[in-house]
Amino acid sequence: MKTAVPRYYHLDVEVSPERVGQVRRILAAHLRFWRLEDLVEPVCSGAEMLLRAIDEHAGDKNTSIEMWWNRQHLITAVAGNDHALRPDPDLRSCLQHLAAHSDGWGCCATDTGAKVIWFSRRARSGERVPLVATSPAPITREGLEVPRETMPVARLSRPSVDARCVLEGAR
Numbered sequence: 001m002k003t004a005v006p007r008y009y010h011l012d013v014e015v016s017p018e019r020v021g022q023v024r025r026i027l028a029a030h031l032r033f034w035r036l037e038d039l040v041e042p043v044c045s046g047a048e049m050l051l052r053a054i055d056e057h058a059g060d061k062n063t064s065i066e067m068w069w070n071r072q073h074l075i076t077a078v079a080g081n082d083h084a085l086r087p088d089p090d091l092r093s094c095l096q097h098l099a100a101h102s103d104g105w106g107c108c109a110t111d112t113g114a115k116v117i118w119f120s121r122r123a124r125s126g127e128r129v130p131l132v133a134t135s136p137a138p139i140t141r142e143g144l145e146v147p148r149e150t151m152p153v154a155r156l157s158r159p160s161v162d163a164r165c166v167l168e169g170a171r
Contacts, residue, residue, distance in 0.1 A: 012062070015063050031067075039123060046119055049094045050094065058082035064079040065077070073122050074123065077118035103120050
């Protein structure tokens with residue numbers, strides 16, 4: 001079962017080759033803490049690809065990473081502060097990979113001119129097993145005993161008003 005509480009996480013990092021692996025482990029730990037284990041690999045690999053692209057192509061390595069969990073989707077955004085970052089062929093292949101492995105993605109610019117690339121993944125429930133109608137199982141114990149015979153109304157010590165009417169009508 002997935003966590004029902006909305007969550008948010010923010011991380012500012014200066015990207016370097018050794019920090020990419022650390023950031024991946026940090027994001028994976030938060031997803032596991034939020035009980036979103038099935039999203040660890042796709043989200044961390046997408047964020048890692050974006051961080052490697054920033055490390056290789058950006059002049060300003062200061063980056064912000066944000067994750068929002070809204071009970072259905074996990075949205076991950078990576079914001080680079082480099083204003084000159086352009087979609088070269090390497091970055092295009094990264095964006096194509098994000099588009100192929102996410103439920104939604106996009107790019108936008110902030111008021112300061114920074115670039116934000118985001119992608120979302122829907123949390124899927126576990127494998128669903130179809131319900132199969134089962135036939136009732138036979139009862140293995142002995143059959144129920146026959147109820148005791150009821151006493152005739154005439155043998156009652158004090159017949160009620162209804163019983164006296166029945167007895168008088170029977171004569």
